[in-house]
Amino acid sequence: MTETSSSAQTADEGAAKRPAHEAVYQQLRAQILFGELAPGQAVTIQGLTAALDAGMTPVREAIRRLISDGALVFQGNRRVSVPQITPADVKELIFARKTIECELARLATVNITDGDIIELERIDTDLDRAISTGDVPGYLAQNYSFHTALYGHAGAPILTDLADRLWLRFGPSLRVVCGRFGTQSFPDRHKDILEALRRRDPEMAALAMERDVCQGMEQVSMGLSEGN
Amino acid sequence: MTETSSSAQTADEGAAKRPAHEAVYQQLRAQILFGELAPGQAVTIQGLTAALDAGMTPVREAIRRLISDGALVFQGNRRVSVPQITPADVKELIFARKTIECELARLATVNITDGDIIELERIDTDLDRAISTGDVPGYLAQNYSFHTALYGHAGAPILTDLADRLWLRFGPSLRVVCGRFGTQSFPDRHKDILEALRRRDPEMAALAMERDVCQGMEQVSMGLSEGN
DNA sequence: GACCCCAGAATATGATCAAATTTCGCAGTG
DNA sequence: CACTGCGAAATTTGATCATATTCTGGGGTC
Numbered sequence: 338m339t340e341t342s343s344s345a346q347t348a349d350e351g352a353a354k355r356p357a358h359e360a361v362y363q364q365l366r367a368q369i370l371f372g373e374l375a376p377g378q379a380v381t382i383q384g385l386t387a388a389l390d391a392g393m394t395p396v397r398e399a400i401r402r403l404i405s406d407g408a409l410v411f412q413g414n415r416r417v418s419v420p421q422i423t424p425a426d427v428k429e430l431i432f433a434r435k436t437i438e439c440e441l442a443r444l445a446t447v448n449i450t451d452g453d454i455i456e457l458e459r460i461d462t463d464l465d466r467a468i469s470t471g472d473v474p475g476y477l478a479q480n481y482s483f484h485t486a487l488y489g490h491a492g493a494p495i496l497t498d499l500a501d502r503l504w505l506r507f508g509p510s511l512r513v514v515c516g517r518f519g520t521q522s523f524p525d526r527h528k529d530i531l532e533a534l535r536r537r538d539p540e541m542a543a544l545a546m547e548r549d550v551c552q553g554m555e556q557v558s559m560g561l562s563e564g565n
Numbered sequence: 566m567t568e569t570s571s572s573a574q575t576a577d578e579g580a581a582k583r584p585a586h587e588a589v590y591q592q593l594r595a596q597i598l599f600g601e602l603a604p605g606q607a608v609t610i611q612g613l614t615a616a617l618d619a620g621m622t623p624v625r626e627a628i629r630r631l632i633s634d635g636a637l638v639f640q641g642n643r644r645v646s647v648p649q650i651t652p653a654d655v656k657e658l659i660f661a662r663k664t665i666e667c668e669l670a671r672l673a674t675v676n677i678t679d680g681d682i683i684e685l686e687r688i689d690t691d692l693d694r695a696i697s698t699g700d701v702p703g704y705l706a707q708n709y710s711f712h713t714a715l716y717g718h719a720g721a722p723i724l725t726d727l728a729d730r731l732w733l734r735f736g737p738s739l740r741v742v743c744g745r746f747g748t749q750s751f752p753d754r755h756k757d758i759l760e761a762l763r764r765r766d767p768e769m770a771a772l773a774m775e776r777d778v779c780q781g782m783e784q785v786s787m788g789l790s791e792g793n
Numbered sequence: 794g795a796c797c798c799c800a801g802a803a804t805a806t807g808a809t810c811a812a813a814t815t816t817c818g819c820a821g822t823g
Numbered sequence: 824c825a826c827t828g829c830g831a832a833a834t835t836t837g838a839t840c841a842t843a844t845t846c847t848g849g850g851g852t853c
Contacts, residue, residue: 405633429723
């Protein structure tokens with residue numbers, strides 16, 4: 338993601354090592370990304386200090402970072418909440434995701450090793466399982482994991498960072514869609530991406546990624562044209 | 566850029582109204598963007614509390630935000646410094662800026678009014694004056710101002726936010742280049758952009774923007790291939 | 794309906810604790 | 824005798840917390 342490279346991030350396992358504000362940031366980030374916080378929901382400092390059993394300063398800093406990430410919005414009057422996506426936002430997200438994530442797919446295709454591909458296939462298997470069992474949080478987590486792992490092999494930290502930001506923006510809304518329609522409506526487009534990786538065909542990877550992005554954004558768009 | 570909409574941001578004019586952390590953030594941001602802080606330079610929280618005569622908490626939050634912006638880097642061991650651009654970074658920045666800023670130019674061309682164009686021409690005039698007088702800080706400020714004002718008319722907050730982030734990344738390095746070569750080496754590409762705007766020709770605007778972006782990035786690239 | 798007061802939450806401060814880098818001294822060697 | 828390398832103390836810096844202050848929002852009263 339941003340700077341934590343070690344794999345140990347299961348809640349507060351090695352709690353003594355990482356600074357508190359970093360731990361709080363990761364937890365809050367995950368909650369937003371995987372939709373545990375609904376769009377429009379208010380986020381208060383004191384609420385989080387109680388919920389996460391953390392001090393006030395770490396919570397403050399985590400909130401600031403997430404506001405800067407676009408994962409939370411500052412409502413002017415000292416209020417902070419989870420953002421609500423608008424149709425105009427979706428248009429921007431489609432453009433930005435297409436260009437950036439397709440390029441990342443291209444770059445990753447060049448650099449990726451056979452072992453990396455096997456790892457991605459493993460993630461995709463877990464993803465399929467989550468879809469078939471209707472495990473929404475699992476689906477969101479594995480889907481994000483797939484993209485993040487892929488982009489990690491692109492060797493493009495700045496673009497990867499931009500992509501991460503975009504995901505934070507539509508994460509909450511995506512969760513809402515899943516809650517309404519379930520996971521069945523998401524045919525898995527990752528198979529095409531994996532095939533392109535195996536063939537080492539950058540343009541095919543970019544094309545497959547574009548379809549995946551468009552589909553995801555279409556789902557989000559549908560979700561917000563339906564109920565609020 | 567992120568949430569302050571009012572025009573009053575001349576240092577600490579209405580100092581009593583804005584929260585301290587916001588003021589600190591703006592000041593630090595400007596210092597980074599306009600190269601008052603050199604790449605690689607260490608940034609200490611206590612140093613800033615003394616320099617900006619602010620409390621510790623506001624400075625902390627500002628630093629966190631700027632780290633999230635990519636304007637500062639967290640060196641792992643609690644140290645924070647101004648990032649040094651690498652050739653690989655430049656390649657990424659070129660791609661990202663081309664796609665995003667060209668699109669913003671396209672969108673702005675559609676929405677912009679005649680009055681907005683006049684305002685941009687005024688900024689460009691100031692820019693010319695800064696170039697001819699060798700006023701490096703003025704050049705950087707007006708150049709940034711031109712792009713920001715233009716993107717503001719694109720009506721695309723998410724893309725604008727991404728573009729802002731990219732500027733923060735190469736700001737310090739651009740300053741280094743100016744310090745070494747002066748402002749003379751920057752022919753003003755904005756004339757073409759203005760002409761495209763007047764003609765309401767989105768593709769011409771995008772093309773002119775692409776040239777401007779490429780030129781800027783080339784300068785940065787030259788700067789870091791020369792001395793460190 | 795407008796105004797005032799109060800409660801609650803966010804902002805900001807300074808103190809205190811923990812960690813890391815730096816520096817200084819000592820010993821061993823050429 | 825000078826120089827280099829290691830190690831521990833000291834200083835510098837960051838992280839966290841408890842507390843005071845300020846501001847926003849709501850409810851009650853005139």
